[in-house]
Amino acid sequence: MSDSKTRKARLTLAGLGILTVGVLVGGGVTAAMVLGDDSSGGRPSPKPTATPSNPSSSQQSEMTPDKARKLELQVPTGQKDGLSTGFSDGPVGAISTAVYFWEEYAFLDDQKARQQLEAIVSPDADGYVDEQISEVRKLRENTGLPPSGGTPAGVTFSTTVNAVRPTSLDKTGKVVQIWINYDRYATNTDGSPDDEPLKDQTIDLILKQQDGTWKLTNEPEYRKKRSFARAYFPDSHVSWQDGWRQVRHAD
Numbered sequence: 001m002s003d004s005k006t007r008k009a010r011l012t013l014a015g016l017g018i019l020t021v022g023v024l025v026g027g028g029v030t031a032a033m034v035l036g037d038d039s040s041g042g043r044p045s046p047k048p049t050a051t052p053s054n055p056s057s058s059q060q061s062e063m064t065p066d067k068a069r070k071l072e073l074q075v076p077t078g079q080k081d082g083l084s085t086g087f088s089d090g091p092v093g094a095i096s097t098a099v100y101f102w103e104e105y106a107f108l109d110d111q112k113a114r115q116q117l118e119a120i121v122s123p124d125a126d127g128y129v130d131e132q133i134s135e136v137r138k139l140r141e142n143t144g145l146p147p148s149g150g151t152p153a154g155v156t157f158s159t160t161v162n163a164v165r166p167t168s169l170d171k172t173g174k175v176v177q178i179w180i181n182y183d184r185y186a187t188n189t190d191g192s193p194d195d196e197p198l199k200d201q202t203i204d205l206i207l208k209q210q211d212g213t214w215k216l217t218n219e220p221e222y223r224k225k226r227s228f229a230r231a232y233f234p235d236s237h238v239s240w241q242d243g244w245r246q247v248r249h250a251d
Contacts, residue, residue, distance in 0.1 A: 061237060061241075062237055063237060063240045064234065064235050064236055064237050064239065064240050065163055065232070065233075065234050065235075065236070065239055065240050065244050065245060065246045066234040066235055066246065067240075068240065068245065068246070070245070070246045070247060070248040071092070071095065071164070071245045071246065071247045071248070072247075072248055072249075072250050073092070073095065073096040073099055073100070073247055073248065073249050073250060074087050074088060074092055074093060074096040074250070075250045076096075076100060080119065081115050081116060081118070081119035081120075082104065082106065082112055082115055082116045082119075083100065083101060083104055083116050083119055083120060084100040084101075084104065085213075087100075087213075087214065089174075089209050089212065089213075089214075091166060091168075091173060091176065093214060094166070094176050094178065094207050094209075094214050095164055095166055095178060095247070097120075097207060097213075097214040098164070098178045098180060098205050098207060098214075099161045099164065099180070099247055101116075101120060101205075101216070102159060102161060102180055102182060102203070102205070103158075103159045103160065103161055103182075104116070105159070106151070107136060107139070107157075108136065108139065108140060108143075108145075108150075108151050108157065109136070109149070109150045109151050110133050110136045110137050110140065110147070110148050110149070111148070111149075111150065112150070113132070113133060113136050114129065114133050117129040117132055117133070117216075120215060120216050121215060121216045121217070122208060122210055122215035122216065122217040122219075124210075124217060124219055125215075125216070125217045125218050125219060128216070128217070128218050152189075153189075154188075154189035154190075155186060155187065155188065155189055156186070156187045157184060157185065157186050157187075158184070158185050158187075159182055159183070159184045159185075160182060160183050160184075160185070161180055161181070161182045161247060162181045162182060162183065162232070162234075162246060162247070163180075163181045163232055163234070163244050163245060163246045163247060164178050164179060164180055164181075164244070164245055164247055165178070165179035165181075165229045165232070165242065165243045165244045165245070166178050166179075166243065166245075167179075167243065169206070169222050169225050174208060174209040175206070175207070175208040175209070175222055176206070176207055176208075177204060177205070177206050177207075177222075177225075178204060178205050178206075178207065179202060179203075179204045179229040179232075179244075180202065180203050180204065180205065181200065181201070181202050181232040181244070182201050182202075182203075183197055183198060183199050183200070183201065184197060184198040184201060185197040185198075200232070202229075202231075202232065204229070206218060206219075206222050206223075208222070229242060229243070229244070230242040230244075232244045234246065
């Protein structure tokens with residue numbers, strides 16, 4: 001694929017909003033309540049200390065995603081069907097599943113994408129895998145590629161998740177919606193770095209705990225609980241209050 005087609009591919013990704021695999025969630029529990037004690041990745045949380053209400057409220061109103069401690073993702077214990085596996089059934093496990101999936105997803109390779117989706121999509125989400133493969137093939141056609149095939153030789157893409165905004169869709173915490181803010185980069189056929197990456201992209205996923213793992217779903221009973229997240233800005237207290245949290249992979 002020529003450099004012009006590489007650039008067109010990047011632009012098309014933004015235009016199509018590829019694989020908006022979940023939908024928006026409505027009126028759910030906020031990030032702080034979703035994460036609870038699990039936000040430290042399994043480490044016990046320190047006991048709260050008594051502080052005056054006014055200073056505490058002031059600190060919270062001034063907090064931003066880039067000032068707060070980043071949410072540390074869990075370390076996967078294995079790889080299967082092109083995806084990292086072995087995350088816990090808690091909220092950080094759900095977030096880790098979503099982040100790793102999105103960073104590993106083969107959005108321009110319909111055969112590998114099908115393998116990944118069949119492994120992670122809930123069997124209750126009828127037709128969901130085929131819908132997403134159709135989107136991958138449309139993307140390929142819009143970039144001048146055959147509808148079916150792999151990523152063009154010599155061109156590589158990488159996805160980096162910056163922040164997440166988790167929300168619980170039920171009282172059990174076993175069904176969650178996760179907004180993801182990410183950047184996507186391409187490396188051209190000559191090995192040169194991407195000079196026009198896709199920055200500050202946003203998608204969302206719905207996951208539910210099923211058979212001991214987190215599965216993607218688009219079931220109507222969860223889709224109807226949709227709402228929009230506020231825009232993510234790392235230095236915005238509004239983004240923090242809306243539930244956006246920066247993430248990082250464990251060292």
